[in-house]
Amino acid sequence: MKKFIWFACAGLIGLSVCMRVLADDANSAAVQEPSKITAATDTDDNHPEIPEGTTCADCHEIKIDANTTATQSWLSGDYAGFSPGNGMMPHATIRAAIVEAMGGKKHHRTSILATCLNNVPLSTTAEYALDPESMCLYGVHEKGTLKLLHLKQNPRFSLNWHRPFEKWGDTLCIQFIGRAELISGESPEFERILRDIYPYEEGADARKIPRAKYVQMAKQMMVMSKLTVEEATITNMQFRKNGNRPWQRWERVKDNNKNQQKKKEN
16 A cells, blocks of 8 residues: 555656646747847847847847838838829839849949858958849859858848949949859859850950850859849939839849739730
């Protein structure tokens, strides 16, 4: 009888400990589960201690309130004489304006590429050419540079090109945002991009190197970055002449949706 009571007590104690552990785990998970926040959210006195170098985005899903950002007001809100929803150009027209500004195939623009790794940002000057068909940007870089390390570890990028400022009312600039991938010289795509899109001929001719040899040298010494643009925001004060807002945005998802709609109609 004593043995039975001992085993029963031991069992109850073990069950109690297990239930306590499970409860603690559940409570811990509830406490540690990060909430969704907006970009303007501030921490309060109950927030856990934040290790140095940690950002809100490391733990939380951050929602951007697009209705209250300044850029969104410029694009579609009540701003600079435009009523909400007015002055917005057709999506295809915006895309054409971006391509025209960047020059299209076999033209490149000296741009500022912004990357980030371990919460350390980096901005780099680099030449990029825009493929009008895929709306992807292509750059060619020496191996081993820091920006390539950034893009390999964190493919998110922002890239900006602007025409040199000369006077007020004549601004022209474009901001690109999206994801990057690196293309080695061993890939057939590397040579195809050089041949069809990137103006490698300028570099070869300036160095007085035969073009075929220059391509082979590039394949051995360089790495290509392919920037798939998810959205591009263009500022062009000349748009006002046609009654449009100076700020317009192209979005890949809108192009994809239109293409899918066309396929359904056909």
